Amino acid sequence: MGENVFDKLTIRKAHDLDAALIWSILEEAIVKRRDEGSNQWQDGYPNLEVVKRDIEQGYGYVCVRDELILGYFALIFSDDPAYAFIEGSWLTSGNYAVVHRVAVSQLNYIKGLATWMLIQLEEICIQNQVNSIRADTNFDNLPMLRIFEKLGYQFCGQVYLRGSARKAFEKMLSESDASMSRDQE
Numbered sequence: 283m284g285e286n287v288f289d290k291l292t293i294r295k296a297h298d299l300d301a302a303l304i305w306s307i308l309e310e311a312i313v314k315r316r317d318e319g320s321n322q323w324q325d326g327y328p329n330l331e332v333v334k335r336d337i338e339q340g341y342g343y344v345c346v347r348d349e350l351i352l353g354y355f356a357l358i359f360s361d362d363p364a365y366a367f368i369e370g371s372w373l374t375s376g377n378y379a380v381v382h383r384v385a386v387s388q389l390n391y392i393k394g395l396a397t398w399m400l401i402q403l404e405e406i407c408i409q410n411q412v413n414s415i416r417a418d419t420n421f422d423n424l425p426m427l428r429i430f431e432k433l434g435y436q437f438c439g440q441v442y443l444r445g446s447a448r449k450a451f452e453k454m455l456s457e458s459d460a461s462m463s464r465d466q467e
Contacts, residue, residue, distance in 0.1 A: 287392055291352070293402045296342030298334075304344065304354045305330045311385035315423065322420035327444060328383050336383070343406075345386075345399050353386040353399050357406060365416055365450070370439015373452045378414040379407045384426065397429050404455055413455045418448040 296304060312323045336342035336356045345353035358380040365372070365380065372378075381403060386395045407415055418441050419426040427449070430437075435451035442448065 288398050290347050291345055293343055293345055296337045296344045298337055300344055300351060301333050301337055303351045304333050307354055307387050308385050310388040314388060320420055320422045322423050352390050352392060353395050355384045355399055356382040357403050359410060359412060364441050364443050368439045368441050368450055372438050373436060373454055374414045377412050378416050379412045381415060381417045400433055408455055415453045418450045421449055
C-alpha cells in the first residue's frame with residue numbers, strides 16, 4: 283500500500299518567525315477566493331497584523347511537513363463577540379472553540395489538506411475539553427461549505443462580520459468523534 287501524504291504532516295502552534303510565511307499563504311487564499319468569484323477576504327482582512335495578533339494570543343496553528351508550512355488556521359478558545367447575535371440558533375450554549383482563517387498553500391498544494399486540518403483541530407478541542415466548534419464562511423465559499431458538510435458541521439443561521447452576513451456552522455464533538463476522525467485519516 284502506498285504512503286499516505288498526511289502521515290508526514292503535523293500541526294503545531296505558530297511562532298513569531300512564521301508570520302510572513304503564513305501571510306503569504308493567506309495572500310494566496312485571498313487571490314484564490316477572488317479568482318473563484320468570491321467576495322470573501324476582499325476587504326483588506328485578514329492581513330499580516332491579524333496573523334501577528336493570532337500568534338501573539340496563541341490562536342495561530344500551522345500544518346507542517348519537515349518544517350515547511352503548508353496551511354494555517356486560527357483556533358480560539360473563547361467567545362467570539364460576532365457569534366453573540368445569530369439569525370438562527372446555535373446547537374449548544376456552553377463553551378466552544380472558533381475556527382477562523384483556514385488557508386492552505388497553493389504553491390505546495392495537497393488535495394484534502396483543509397479537511398485534514400479541521401479533523402486535527404477537533405482533536406485539539408477535545409484535548410482542551412471543548413466539545414463544540416463554531417465557524418462561519420461566506421455564502422459563496424463553496425469549497426469551505428463542502429468541507430463543513432463533509433465533516434458534519436450543521437448550518438445554524440447567519441452571523442455578521444465586518445458588516446457582511448456569513449453562514450454560521452457548529453459541530454458538536456465527543457471523544458468517539460475524535461477517534462473516528464483519527465481512524466479515517
